[in-house]
Amino acid sequence: MATTEARTTYIGAPVERKEDARLLRGETRWVDNMTLPGMVWMAVVRSPYAHAKITRVDVSKALAADGVVAAFSGAELADEWAGSLPCAWPVTGDCHIPQHHPLTADKARYAGDGVAVVVGESRALAKDAAELVEVDYEPLPAVTDVGEAIGDSAPVVHDDYGDNRAYTWPLKNGDVDRLFSEAAVTVKEHYRQQRLIPNAIVPRSVLVQPVLATGEYTMWSATQVPHIARVTLSGTTGIPETKLRVIAPDVGGGFGSKLNVYAEEALCLVLARRLGVPVKWTEERSENYVATIHGRDVLQEIELAATAEGKITAVRVRLVAAMGAYMQLVSPGIPLLGAWLYAGCYDVEGYDFECVGVFTNTTPTDAYRGAGRPEATYAIERAVDSLAHKLEMDPVELRRKNFITEFPATIASGLEIDSGDFHASLDRALELVDYDGFRRDQAERRGRGDSKQVGIGFSTYVEMCGLAPSRILGAIRYGAGGWDAATVRCLPTGTVQVLVGTSPHGQGHVTTFSQIAADRLGVPIENVEVLHGDTTVIPLGMDTYGSRSLAVGGVALYHATEKVIAKAQKIVAHQLEVAEDDLDYAGGRFTVKGTDKSMTVTDAALSAWTAHNLPDGLEPGLEDTAVYDPPNFSWPGGCHIAVVEIDTETGAVELVRYVAVDDVGNVINPMIVDGQVHGGIAQGVAQALLEEAIYDDHGNLTTGSMVSYLVPSAAELPRFEVERTESPSPTNPMGVKGVGETGTIASTAAVMNAVVDALSPYGVTDVEMPAKPERVWRAIQEGGAS
Amino acid sequence: MRQIEISVNGESHSAEVEPRQLLVYFLREQLGLTGTVVGCDTSSCGSCTVLVDGESVKSCTVLAVQADGRAVTTIEGLGSNGELHAVQQAFHEQHGLQCGFCTPGMVMATVGLLAESPSPSDDEIRHALEGNLCRCTGYVNIVEAVKAAAAA
Numbered sequence: 001m002a003t004t005e006a007r008t009t010y011i012g013a014p015v016e017r018k019e020d021a022r023l024l025r026g027e028t029r030w031v032d033n034m035t036l037p038g039m040v041w042m043a044v045v046r047s048p049y050a051h052a053k054i055t056r057v058d059v060s061k062a063l064a065a066d067g068v069v070a071a072f073s074g075a076e077l078a079d080e081w082a083g084s085l086p087c088a089w090p091v092t093g094d095c096h097i098p099q100h101h102p103l104t105a106d107k108a109r110y111a112g113d114g115v116a117v118v119v120g121e122s123r124a125l126a127k128d129a130a131e132l133v134e135v136d137y138e139p140l141p142a143v144t145d146v147g148e149a150i151g152d153s154a155p156v157v158h159d160d161y162g163d164n165r166a167y168t169w170p171l172k173n174g175d176v177d178r179l180f181s182e183a184a185v186t187v188k189e190h191y192r193q194q195r196l197i198p199n200a201i202v203p204r205s206v207l208v209q210p211v212l213a214t215g216e217y218t219m220w221s222a223t224q225v226p227h228i229a230r231v232t233l234s235g236t237t238g239i240p241e242t243k244l245r246v247i248a249p250d251v252g253g254g255f256g257s258k259l260n261v262y263a264e265e266a267l268c269l270v271l272a273r274r275l276g277v278p279v280k281w282t283e284e285r286s287e288n289y290v291a292t293i294h295g296r297d298v299l300q301e302i303e304l305a306a307t308a309e310g311k312i313t314a315v316r317v318r319l320v321a322a323m324g325a326y327m328q329l330v331s332p333g334i335p336l337l338g339a340w341l342y343a344g345c346y347d348v349e350g351y352d353f354e355c356v357g358v359f360t361n362t363t364p365t366d367a368y369r370g371a372g373r374p375e376a377t378y379a380i381e382r383a384v385d386s387l388a389h390k391l392e393m394d395p396v397e398l399r400r401k402n403f404i405t406e407f408p409a410t411i412a413s414g415l416e417i418d419s420g421d422f423h424a425s426l427d428r429a430l431e432l433v434d435y436d437g438f439r440r441d442q443a444e445r446r447g448r449g450d451s452k453q454v455g456i457g458f459s460t461y462v463e464m465c466g467l468a469p470s471r472i473l474g475a476i477r478y479g480a481g482g483w484d485a486a487t488v489r490c491l492p493t494g495t496v497q498v499l500v501g502t503s504p505h506g507q508g509h510v511t512t513f514s515q516i517a518a519d520r521l522g523v524p525i526e527n528v529e530v531l532h533g534d535t536t537v538i539p540l541g542m543d544t545y546g547s548r549s550l551a552v553g554g555v556a557l558y559h560a561t562e563k564v565i566a567k568a569q570k571i572v573a574h575q576l577e578v579a580e581d582d583l584d585y586a587g588g589r590f591t592v593k594g595t596d597k598s599m600t601v602t603d604a605a606l607s608a609w610t611a612h613n614l615p616d617g618l619e620p621g622l623e624d625t626a627v628y629d630p631p632n633f634s635w636p637g638g639c640h641i642a643v644v645e646i647d648t649e650t651g652a653v654e655l656v657r658y659v660a661v662d663d664v665g666n667v668i669n670p671m672i673v674d675g676q677v678h679g680g681i682a683q684g685v686a687q688a689l690l691e692e693a694i695y696d697d698h699g700n701l702t703t704g705s706m707v708s709y710l711v712p713s714a715a716e717l718p719r720f721e722v723e724r725t726e727s728p729s730p731t732n733p734m735g736v737k738g739v740g741e742t743g744t745i746a747s748t749a750a751v752m753n754a755v756v757d758a759l760s761p762y763g764v765t766d767v768e769m770p771a772k773p774e775r776v777w778r779a780i781q782e783g784g785a786s
Numbered sequence: 787m788r789q790i791e792i793s794v795n796g797e798s799h800s801a802e803v804e805p806r807q808l809l810v811y812f813l814r815e816q817l818g819l820t821g822t823v824v825g826c827d828t829s830s831c832g833s834c835t836v837l838v839d840g841e842s843v844k845s846c847t848v849l850a851v852q853a854d855g856r857a858v859t860t861i862e863g864l865g866s867n868g869e870l871h872a873v874q875q876a877f878h879e880q881h882g883l884q885c886g887f888c889t890p891g892m893v894m895a896t897v898g899l900l901a902e903s904p905s906p907s908d909d910e911i912r913h914a915l916e917g918n919l920c921r922c923t924g925y926v927n928i929v930e931a932v933k934a935a936a937a938a
Contacts, residue, residue, distance in 0.1 A: 016878060016879060016881075017878070017881065019886070020877070020878040023886030024861075024870060024877060024883065024886070024889060025862065025864075026819075026821015026822065026862050027821065028820065028886065028887075030820070030823060032820075033814075033820035033823075199921060200921055201826075201833060201888050201921050202823075202825065202885065203825065251885070252885035252886070253885045253887065253921045253922050255921065284827050285828065285831075505885055506885030506922050508884070671881045674927075675927060678923055678924035678925075678927065679924045681924055682923075682924030682925065705827075706826050706828050706830030706919070707828050707830055711919050713912075713917070713918070713919055713925075714911070714928065714929065715912045715913050715915075717924060717925055719929065743924075
């Protein structure tokens with residue numbers, strides 16, 4: 001097909017979002033807004049103990065209460081399950097994946113583990129009656145700290161396994177021992193990635209409607225993964241996949257916490273099957289804190305080997321990663337998502353990584369924004385600063401000395417970075433922050449012993465996202481593919497339906513995908529309708545997580561438009577009585593070369609529908625589907641710089657400036673991309689300075705509400721200064737990369753490097769996260785690592 | 787059950803409510819005004835913010851009976867004749883929303899703020915909205931939206 005330079009009207013422009021108007025008017029379809037005739041409410045009775053034998057569950061008083069429809073213990077629902085709740089990523093052949101039923105019958109393994117359900121005529125009646133369920137527990141010693149859980153004398157979470165080790169996963173390249181023994185300088189650092197709670201402001205919610213006549217079930221769920229939920233919940237409940245429809249209507253913030261398949265979804269399905277009426281459950285915030293997955297909770301040891309000139313030669317990493325009490329959808333694999341990135345954007349020869357996954361009596365961990373990659377970036381970026389300190393070298397200079405500069409680049413861990421320019425993003429970020437000016441101010445404050453000290457922190461990063469090539473996922477034992485699908489349906493009226501297998505929850509897919517379709521097909525953006533999040537309407541999809549929606553789903557959409565354009569070209573050539581090669585295509589219009597004779601894709605759509613005059617053998621209709629399996633991961637990178645001011649008398653840290661220069665390839669909608677980066681930075685900054693899930697010795701979550709767990713408000717954050725460099729990805733025709741997680745991946749290290757830089761005159765070399773005032777103040781007093 | 791008389795978005799309602807009924811559930815479940823949403827159970831997140839007699843309040847902190855005789859404005863009552871209110875329009879133009887869940891509360895809190903302080907500084911905006919949490923935007927464009935609305 002002859003293609004001239006396409007006229008692009010929408011791609012690359014800050015097109016205002018099509019999603020906004022009804023969200024702003026409150027005309028929303030959150031699952032919790034939905035009511036069905038005859039609907040009943042589910043409430044879950046949860047264990048208050050982190051570890052306890054369940055010796056008796058008596059639901060009779062709850063059953064006798066007004067407005068109660070049903071109540072069941074875990075044992076009473078045991079026959080409902082065709083299988084466990086899904087874990088799709090057994091990372092090794094001997095990885096322990098314990099049985100995980102939506103209600104536990106024998107033993108509670110974390111505070112929040114479900115032990116019974118009550119179904120009532122209203123939300124309040126169900127909740128009232130749940131209080132009447134009697135459960136006898138025999139408390140057992142609990143272990144919530146991952147470092148303790150790996151010890152020989154720790155209480156065992158799953159008796160059958162004998163200890164708490166779930167798996168050991170290694171990755172090694174090169175003669176690392178030799179490189180370390182030959183190194184002029186080495187550093188060895190220990191970091192703790194504290195446990196985080198995702199805190200999407202939208203609680204989870206599920207509503208299941210059974211259709212008794214056909215045995216079909218429709219489940220509306222606040223999920224990121226309707227397609228994966230359908231496949232896996234069929235296995236858990238025994239409802240045939242053909243009879244299960246999953247719809248993700250308006251879904252709010254996920255950040256990975258809705259990239260899961262949860263007990264409450266399975267429970268609503270089997271209760272709807274058992275009771276024959278629609279069943280609904282909406283999470284309360286206090287429930288969210290214990291019943292929705294947590295993130296991070298990893299102990300890290302990282303060693304760097306380097307020459308006297310500061311050339312890093314090898315990296316050695318040991319992780320101990322908390323899984324929590326059970327394996328949720330991808331719990332074991334989260335550390336692996338960072339496993340290839342512990343040498344960062346640096347040209348390193350030797351690589352030695354090992355992760356041990358460990359059960360604890362806590363809420364399961366799983367994907368939280370960045371998932372494995374913020375941890376990796378933190379470790380290498382903090383360790384590089386330590387190395388710079390040891391070499392008495394400027395951290396910028398040390399980074400420049402080690403950057404990967406030629407692409408594609410095979411990195412020490414074995415994968416291939418497709419494109420990037422780490423010097424360019426660093427250059428621009430330094431310019432924006434006025435590095436020399438900052439260092440002068442810092443020196444002056446230090447010189448006069450100012451009580452307010454300032455620090456600057458760098459995070460030059462690269463990450464792998466856009467999950468991912470299916471073959472690679474298979475090789476690392478992930479249970480599904482990494483492809484995604486899109487369908488383009490050109491309707492006879494000139495409008496276009498775009499059906500995508502990704503499932504947005506705030507990312508603005510409707511706008512971004514409309515931009516792509518409108519430009520490619522030459523139709524006004526208002527004429528494009530994007531449908532998503534319904535397994536019956538869009539049967540093919542792998543959903544939204546891992547910054548994959550544009551890098552995989554958007555590319556599938558591009559290929560679907562190619563197919564539609566190719567078919568339209570056959571129709572146009574036939575009708576204009578020319579060869580296909582005689583047509584030029586641009587912006588939705590085919591023109592016969594050297595003439596003004598032309599027809600549009602829209603014209604072809606009408607012709608394809610009437611079918612009055614189609615080439616012999618061509619099927620009517622102008623619609624096609626493309627399924628795209630990416631040949632590589634997506635590799636965004638860049639440079640983030642944080643500037644903090646620390647009140648040395650109180651330990652209070654204020655983030656005064658934040659500069660981010662990201663390289664996410666070509667950009668479809670810069671306004672949306674900026675927004676993704678802003679939100680990501682806020683979450684990464686919050687890990688550095690504010691957020692921490694804390695369990696007491698008995699395994700109670702003491703940060704179990706928004707009062708005690710510090711989700712940042714506008715008052716805690718500055719304006720983020722965001723710019724970009726663009727190294728288009730050569731692996732896809734649009735040159736795009738993922739962006740959803742870059743901010744979170746880069747920012748935590750930048751902020752903590754700034755904190756440590758500010759405190760370096762006091763002999764401080766590390767501060768544990770979050771750098772709350774007490775910790776910072778103690779570090780200053782003790783003049784060393786806190 | 788208690789009888790209350792309440793004006794919501796200019797419309798008078800006479801309703802029977804349980805004494806423990808929160809205003810937010812009265813709005814959502816009895817009046818079907820689901821634009822106002824619930825994000826937490828500790829009055830922390832502000833997603834349920836509405837105006838009561840022109841002042842922004844968290845409707846999960848107010849009992850329906852406490853709103854007896856008052857005038858309540860929810861997100862559904864903000865625009866007029868199908869047009870977005872200036873604050874809604876500014877959130878749209880400045881990309882001050884992503885998933886949109888906190889947005890009705892954020893918009894109502896902004897309307898309340900601008901009624902008290904028509905041209906707030908960045909710092910004032912950030913502190914005034916301290917009781918409204920957003921996990922998507924990092925607040926950068928929310929602050930821009932409030933400033934744009936103030937200038938409109």
